[in-house]
Amino acid sequence: MSRFVFRNGRVFDGNDVLPASTTVVVESDRIALVTQDDVPVGEDDRVVDLDGRTLMPGMVQCHFHTGFGPDAGNAAPYLGLNMPPAYLGMVAARNAQIALDFGVTSIIGSSNGDLLDVCLKEAILLGLTKGPRVLPCTREMMASGDVADGDNRAWFMGIRNHGLVRRVDGVEAIRQAVREELGRGCEIVKLSISNGHGSHPVPDWNYYRPEEIRAAVEEAHVRGALVRAHCPTRTGIIECARAGVDIIDHADRIDDEGIETVLEAGATIAPSLLWTTRYLEFADGWDYAQGPFPIGDGFPESRARTIERLEQVRRDFDHTRSMLPKLAEAGVRLVLGDDYGFAMMPHGDYASEMDVYVQNGIAPLEVMRWATRNGAQAMGRRGERLGTIEHGKLADLIVVEGDPTSDVLVHRDPNNIRMVMKDGQVEKDLLSSDVTH
Ligand SMILES: [Zn+2]
Known part of the structure; x- marks a missing residue:
């Protein structure tokens, strides 16, 4: 042979x-x-x-939105999701090719509409397009009133019934939603625990109650699937880790108790600090003579309100950055992945995220461990023979x-x-x- x-x-x-x-x-x-x-x-x-x-x-991108992009430019927070599903499918195929070209051989989905991740996985297995191994994600499950709840403000995220977001409230509804989406071929469930991260300040409360998080985890784990959660709050990190959430996205306001709980639970953290870095750089350079700052809460806001919000975002970011070496030292499993396809975040720009961690005190060798070994471990049993x-x-x-x-x-x-x-x-x-x- x-x-x-x-x-x-x-x-x-x-x-x-x-x-x-x-x-x-x-x-x-x-x-x-x-x-x-x-x-x-x-x-x-x-x-x-x-x-x-x-x-x-081969590297693992652990926070991957297959349908975001192509590069939305500097001021278009629409993620490309205002396009029909067929178009998004082609965007997803292209994003998969780009990832492979940059040495990424596995991706973990981080929410998408239109069953994009499942379709992409199948298309790659069938040879219709080239791409990494895909761990397909559900839509992002959000409680009513979430800042990105489709009928609330960010209307573009929930186009008709197929968009990025699925509004789900209460234990039984969550069980049903998880069963339904995993039944369609998804292998990881995404929950939105609270607002915050990147362009939004982190609040000190959560949309989902611990019993709702536990219900999602129970339904997923019994089917061999994983759960990830957009989770920037101090209390949310602890509640998610205790409930058995596998990947905690962003973890902006993590503290010592959070580190301990995450370690005990063996959860993974995807800090995704490139987006915040890019966003704050863009904000610093914004000329208000051109008009209101364009990436905000969904509605135009006054300059004073923008500046106040950006100051809070910066405070959260400085906190997360200062905790990063501590997380690594404590032995928390950290991985790579960010909102590529969003404004200022072209797919394939993975080196920039790696560099943000190096700039914040993580050795390049350690970042490469996150990109490979840790990423595979974050895939659960699907990554056992990888990394x-x-x-x-x-x-x-x-x-x-x-x-x-x-x-x-x-x-x-x-x-x-x-x-x-x-x-x-x-x-x-x-x-x-x-x-x-
Ligand atoms: Zn994301």
């Missing part, structure tokens, strides 16, 4: 950089050998001379020009991602000229 033999490069295995002499052998869809010994090469083997480049696990380069794991591998464990910005240019392999299949290959048979 023909094999791939990767040698003569740097191997980052998802945990650490292995000794320089490491060779990795892929047979069929899995990693057959990770060794420092000489590997005899057969006639059918394909030898990949890494020539000093880095071999690492690290080890004997027997699935061959999701990428070859990167340079050393991402010391410089995450090498991920900025897709030309630096020289090869992408998913399930042992070559999905991208810019190395062909370097390959000897």
Whole structure:
């Protein structure tokens, strides 16, 4: 049987950089050998001379909106969701191709309408389009009165019955909604616990009660599905972790008690700090002579109101940033993923999020662990055979020009991602000229 033999490069295995002499052998869809010994090469083997480049696990984007975009520009908070489902399907296919091109071999959905994630997953499995492995998400379940509740303010999020948001109140209604959406093929449920994060200040109260969160978790877990929650509040983080929510999105106002509870529960946190960074930069540069600041609560607001809101957002952001090294040190599982496709957030711009964490005190090597090992762990049992380069794991591998464990910005240019392999299949290959048979 023909094999791939990767040698003569740097191997980052998802945990650490292995000794320089490491060779990795892929047979069929899995990693057959990770060794420092000489590997005899057969006639059918394909030898990949890494020539000093880095071999690492395929990356996992853990907060992925397949239908957002294309790049909404600087002042259009519509996420592309005001378009018909067929168009969004094509956007999703393109976003999946972009992700793969940047070395992402798995994505965890983070809410979408129109059953987009499920359809995208099927389309990729059928070969209709290329893309990463998809863990498909439900629509975002929101309590009545949520700031993004379709009939409330952000009307575009809930176009007819198919939009991003599903309004659900009460334990029984939540059970029904979870059953219905998982029955349609979703594998992770998204809940909106409170307003806040990015462009909105974090309140000190939550829309959903603990018994509603527990009901969602119970219905999901019994079916082997996961639950994630948009959860910026101090109390929400604790309630979600206690209820068994698997991925806590953003966790803006986390404190010591929150860290302890999240650790005890083994939950994952996706901080998604790129969006807030971009938003505040945009706000700093806004010229009010042009008119009211364009990305707000849904209605035009006075300058004084905008400035007050932005100050609160900045306070929340400074808090989250200051907690980040503490979270990492305590051993909280942190992962990558953000609202790509939203204004100022083109799909594929993953290096910028990585860089935000480096700028806030996280070592590049650690950020690469978040991108690989941690991301796979966040996928639950679906990620058990992913995320690290080890004997027997699935061959999701990428070859990167340079050393991402010391410089995450090498991920900025897709030309630096020289090869992408998913399930042992070559999905991208810019190395062909370097390959000897
Ligand atoms: Zn999101």
